[in-house]
Amino acid sequence: MLIPVHRSLRNVGPRNGTLWSPERRRHHLLDPECRLPISIDTRVTVEASAEDPTADLIELVATAHLTTATSTVWTKWGSFFEGTMKAAPESEGWLSIGFDVCDQAFYSALMNCALGEQQHARLGAYWSFALNQYHLFRRAADADSFREKANELVPEHAPFAVVQIFLVRPTQT
16 A cells, blocks of 8 residues: 655756755765655755746655554654645556655655765665665665664654655656
8 A cells, every 4th residue: 555645846957956066975875976866855856846847847756665663653644644645656657766765854864864974985885786776775675774774873853764756757749
């Protein structure tokens, strides 16, 4: 069962690229070579504006990924999300692009929590193999393991939870 927790239009064009200087990539991404990090975190992928070209826009939906360890987190957050979403991505037009690890405000532990240089290097060496081209985890199990580590490393944002990110496929012209 998919439990939607967030839905929005985002810009993945040049305006979004201005967020990612080489320095910020080194401090925030486990794989600084990632060309297009995508998250529901607005500090990772900017919200769309009326001035954005249509070609630069994608629609994202995040769903709660329930595990035994996080079911109490989602229950606690339930009133926060109640009524924010009407429908989960059910059509073939929605494509799962990976798993992120977020706090209740949707800050991404994977792409928006700066850690010390040594800590960041160790995490990158261990986890970067599990990331896809959008800097999201390919597998929910890896995201859940990282969630546990993020709860330890960034307690001011804990508890973190795993969200599955979907995007709507562009229509063919």
